[in-house]
Amino acid sequence: MATVELTNIKKIYAGGVEAVRDVSLTVPNGSFTVLLGPSGCGKSTLLRMIAGLETITSGTCKIGERVVNEIEPADRDIAMVFQNYALYPHMSVYDNMAYGLRNRGMPKPEIDKRVREAAVLLAIEEYLTRKPRALSGGQRQRVAMGRAIVREPQVFLFDEPLSNLDAKLRVTMRLEIKRLHNRLNATSIFVTHDQVEAMTLADQVVVMNSGRIEQIGAPGEVYKHPASRFVASFIGSPAMNLMTGKIVEPGVVETPGGKLPFDAKRFSASGEVEVGIRPEDIHTASSGGTSFTPELVEELGATRLLHGNFGSTPIIVAIPASGTVHENKEMRLSIDAQAVQLFDKATGRSLAR
Amino acid sequence: MVEHRGLGRVVPYIILTLGVAIVAFPVYLCFVGSTHPQEITANGQMPLTPGPIFFETYYKTLFVGSSGSTREPVATMLVNSFIMACTIALGKIAISIISAFAVVYFKFPLRMAAFWLIFITLMLPVEVRIYPTYKIAADLNLLDSYAGLTIPLIASATATLFFRQFFLTIPDELVEASKLDGAGPLRFFWDTVLPLSRTNIAALFVILFIYGWNQYLWPILITTRDDMQTIVIGIKKMIVTADALTEWNVVLATAMLAMLPPVMVVVLMQRWFVKGLVETEK
Ligand SMILES: Nc1ncnc2c1ncn2[C@@H]1O[C@H](COP(=O)(O)OP(=O)(O)OP(=O)(O)O)[C@@H](O)[C@H]1O
Ligand SMILES: [Mg+2]
Numbered sequence: 001m002a003t004v005e006l007t008n009i010k011k012i013y014a015g016g017v018e019a020v021r022d023v024s025l026t027v028p029n030g031s032f033t034v035l036l037g038p039s040g041c042g043k044s045t046l047l048r049m050i051a052g053l054e055t056i057t058s059g060t061c062k063i064g065e066r067v068v069n070e071i072e073p074a075d076r077d078i079a080m081v082f083q084n085y086a087l088y089p090h091m092s093v094y095d096n097m098a099y100g101l102r103n104r105g106m107p108k109p110e111i112d113k114r115v116r117e118a119a120v121l122l123a124i125e126e127y128l129t130r131k132p133r134a135l136s137g138g139q140r141q142r143v144a145m146g147r148a149i150v151r152e153p154q155v156f157l158f159d160e161p162l163s164n165l166d167a168k169l170r171v172t173m174r175l176e177i178k179r180l181h182n183r184l185n186a187t188s189i190f191v192t193h194d195q196v197e198a199m200t201l202a203d204q205v206v207v208m209n210s211g212r213i214e215q216i217g218a219p220g221e222v223y224k225h226p227a228s229r230f231v232a233s234f235i236g237s238p239a240m241n242l243m244t245g246k247i248v249e250p251g252v253v254e255t256p257g258g259k260l261p262f263d264a265k266r267f268s269a270s271g272e273v274e275v276g277i278r279p280e281d282i283h284t285a286s287s288g289g290t291s292f293t294p295e296l297v298e299e300l301g302a303t304r305l306l307h308g309n310f311g312s313t314p315i316i317v318a319i320p321a322s323g324t325v326h327e328n329k330e331m332r333l334s335i336d337a338q339a340v341q342l343f344d345k346a347t348g349r350s351l352a353r
Numbered sequence: 354m355v356e357h358r359g360l361g362r363v364v365p366y367i368i369l370t371l372g373v374a375i376v377a378f379p380v381y382l383c384f385v386g387s388t389h390p391q392e393i394t395a396n397g398q399m400p401l402t403p404g405p406i407f408f409e410t411y412y413k414t415l416f417v418g419s420s421g422s423t424r425e426p427v428a429t430m431l432v433n434s435f436i437m438a439c440t441i442a443l444g445k446i447a448i449s450i451i452s453a454f455a456v457v458y459f460k461f462p463l464r465m466a467a468f469w470l471i472f473i474t475l476m477l478p479v480e481v482r483i484y485p486t487y488k489i490a491a492d493l494n495l496l497d498s499y500a501g502l503t504i505p506l507i508a509s510a511t512a513t514l515f516f517r518q519f520f521l522t523i524p525d526e527l528v529e530a531s532k533l534d535g536a537g538p539l540r541f542f543w544d545t546v547l548p549l550s551r552t553n554i555a556a557l558f559v560i561l562f563i564y565g566w567n568q569y570l571w572p573i574l575i576t577t578r579d580d581m582q583t584i585v586i587g588i589k590k591m592i593v594t595a596d597a598l599t600e601w602n603v604v605l606a607t608a609m610l611a612m613l614p615p616v617m618v619v620v621l622m623q624r625w626f627v628k629g630l631v632e633t634e635k
Contacts, residue, residue: 053529074535086526090548099544100534147530 001187002064002077002154003029004050009059011045011211019045021211023059027155027189027204032181035191036198037208038234043191044159046208050189051080051157064154074103079148080157083164085140087132087147093119094128097146111150118146121180138169145177149184156188162197174200195235199223207231225341229348232276232341238305241282243313244345245275253342256311257290257333262340269351274343279305279318281339289334292317297327380612387411387605394601406602414606427607430584434566435614437502437583441565442558444507450550453516454542458528468517475510479571487574501575502583506568512557519553520546555625563615584611 004027011020019042027033035043048054050061052073060067068076079100087096094115101111119125122142132140141161148156158177162170178201181188192198198205199219207214207222207230215227226232232240245253251264255275262275280303292315294306299321306317306325317333325331342351382401386394389404418426455461456468479486486505495501523546531541572583582590588611591604619626 051529051533053532073529073532078533080529080533082526082530084524084526086524086530088527088530088545090545099536103535103540147534 001029001185003027003062004155004187004189005060005062006046006050007060007062009046009049009061010057011042011049011054012057019211020049023208023211023213025206025213025216027187030185030187031203032178032188032190032201033204033206034198034202035189035206035208036195036234037193037214039193040210041208042211043193043208047080047157047159047189047191050155051078052076053080077154078157079151079153079155080159081141081144081148081161083160085132085144085164087140087143089132092129092131093124093135093143093146096132096143097150100147100151114150114152115146118149121149121183122146137165138173141165141173145180149180154187156186158188158190160192161190163192163194170197177201195237199235207234209234225350225352226276227350227352229274229276229343232343236278236280238279238316238318240276240278240341241313241315242274242276242343243310243315245273245342247271247273251337253340256309256313257292257315257335258310260290260335260340261337262342263337266353267342267351268353269342272345273351274345274348276341276343277335277339279316281336282317282319283334283336284319285332285334287332289332291330292333293330294325294327297325380609383605383608387602387609389602391599391601391603394605395599410602410606411610414603414610425579425582425587427584427587427610429580430582430587430607431610431614433499433502433581434583434585434611436499437568437572438562438565438614440499440503441506441568442561444503445509445512445561446554446557448507449509449512450516450547450554453513453520454546456513457517457520458538458541471510471513473510474508475514479506483570483574490575495575497576497578497581502572502581503565505575506565506571509561512561515557516550516553519550523549552625552628555622556628559618559622559626562618566615 004025006023006025009020009023009025010018012018023046025033035046037043045054049056050063052068052071056069061069063076063078088099091099097115097118098111101114115128116125119128122145124139124142124146127135127139127143132143135143141164144161161177162173165173174197177190181201190197190201202219204216205219205222206216209230215222215231217225217227222231223235226235226240229242233242243255243257245255245260247270248254248259251261252259253262253269253273253275254260260275260277290310292306292308292310294308294317296307298305298307302321303318304321304325306319308315308317319325343349344351382399385401385403386399387410388407389400390406393400393404414426415428415431416426452471456464456471490496490501490505493501495504527545528541531545536544567585568583569585569589573586573589576582576586584607588604588607591599591607593599
């Protein structure tokens with residue numbers, strides 16, 4: 001097990017595409033770090049640079065005490081699980097798992113022991129003699145993880161390992177990965193564009209956008225205190241409501257939805273700002289507060305989404321599905337001062353002190 | 354499947370039978386001719402049933418040789434042809450799978466140039482470059498040798514293209530997984546690329562074996578000694594211009610024997626052959 005330390009990592013592809021721009025990141029020993037971001041933001045590129053499958057244009061990558069920039073993938077003491085499993089189609093499940101160990105010249109009994117242990121751990125003992133072709137997607141995914149586990153690497157790398165599975169299996173495998181990590185306690189870096197996966201698995205979430213890191217933090221932190229407008233809108237479903245606002249006095253911001261209080265101790269702001277409020281932080285009120293007319297109501301079972309406007313800004317409100325709400329009938333909303341986020345209008349960075 | 358009843362069921366069989374008859378009849382005639390004394394065939398009175406001298410003819414053909422222009426028995430020619438066809442097929446496969454591997458999996462300067470150079474040789478079959486090739490073979494003392502018979506025919510653009518296309522369908526992740534598993538390029542080739550190419554190799558072997566077996570122009574140039582000639586040329590040499598001197602039963606028996614090895618190769622490898630052309634193991 002080891003710490004992974006990236007310092008000022010850059011990647012420019014041959015065609016001139018700048019996939020990763022100046023990323024610095026520390027993945028603590030034994031942590032489960034998730035790289036989260038929209039498609040094309042450079043998460044895979046970053047992971048593949050750690051794996052050694054992509055050269056590093058500039059910056060240093062350290063695994064443990066070793067700078068690995070120039071070290072071959074096989075010698076970096078890492079294991080990777082690919083999105084499409086990448087199992088050897090002509091080898092049995094057993095051989096798929098044993099292959100990497102054989103290439104390293106490990107003695108046969110030791111290989112056998114490790115493969116069988118991993119097979120028990122992943123519940124794939126009965127398939128050991130089968131070819132990958134004769135396995136379901138979930139089983140293949142387990143074999144792919146088995147292939148990584150038997151290596152007992154310092155760092156596990158996962159590139160969207162669950163995205164080829166159906167929704168239900170994805171939830172099961174997600175839990176299983178979590179359980180596995182709790183058990184093996186190996187440093188893991190997991191790439192995904194699915195925020196639920198990120199929130200449930202991570203100790204540390206790294207939100208990326210167009211080759212840069214937007215925020216690094218615990219899942220709750222990233223959700224509650226987004227460091228930028230991008231993080232705010234990317235994390236949470238439905239997305240955070242964003243509207244323009246103007247600070248009229250300390251602790252009060254004027255928005256299309258009226259004057260709202262905010263936590264002046266947390267934010268230092270003046271003038272024009274961008275205001276963010278999560279749909280689930282808006283509550284119904286019997287009187288006072290802000291006037292709101294829901295134009296559309298979506299029932300999601302436990303919650304209910306109300307779509308409407310503050311002035312000309314579209315707003316979504318998420319409330320518990322109790323009682324009744326009438327479309328096109330005015331109602332009152334209250335917004336907690338603690339829930340109001342302020343962002344710089346120009347840079348999109350949070351104005352938190 | 355559409356289910357046919359009555360006439361609909363019979364018609365396909367009639368058509369198939371007709372097709373088989375058209376293809377098989379000349380072969381049958383050839384066989385019949387090989388079992389009758391030469392005068393009968395030469396007179397144009399070819400019977401439709403096998404004649405009396407099956408064993409004599411085939412024994413003579415295989416082990417004695419005709420008294421006409423070729424003094425070598427056909428067994429030698431069969432061996433020569435077989436060695437030539439196998440060497441050409443295996444040589445072409447070996448060379449082209451290696452060059453396709455290099456072109457697909459390695460980044461080196463002028464990689465695409467190398468690929469296009471190979472591609473261009475598609476337009477230069479041996480018939481086109483026959484004089485320079487002959488000159489080189491002669492200068493290297495390759496006349497009347499198996500090396501001379503096969504090496505100039507081995508370089509192969511078609512097979513290289515075929516393997517290249519196949520390699521491009523192998524997912525990149527497999528290469529990367531191999532890298533992580535500590536397999537260098539050679540290991541990757543032996544442990545992954547080669548096993549995955551098995552059916553393709555089999556298919557290509559069938560095609561190239563027949564290509565090699567049927568070579569005519571090049572062997573006729575490069576071989577002069579009787580004990581080096583191939584069966585395809587042997588047949589030609591047996592047919593003497595003065596019709597009466599041609600031992601037709603021996604000629605036809607040789608034709609039958611010449612057909613056997615390619616047929617065997619196709620029959621034995623048919624399952625793999627079809628697999629290799631239509632599916633990939635992924
Ligand atoms: N081999 C390559 N050559 C040139 N550009 C590339 C290459 N691979 C990726 N890119 C570009 O680099 C950027 C980042 O790609 P990357 O694969 O890291 O995205 P990602 O965040 O993993 O996206 P996804 O979620 O879709 O997998 C993209 O703009 C992509 O087009
Ligand atoms: Mg990706």
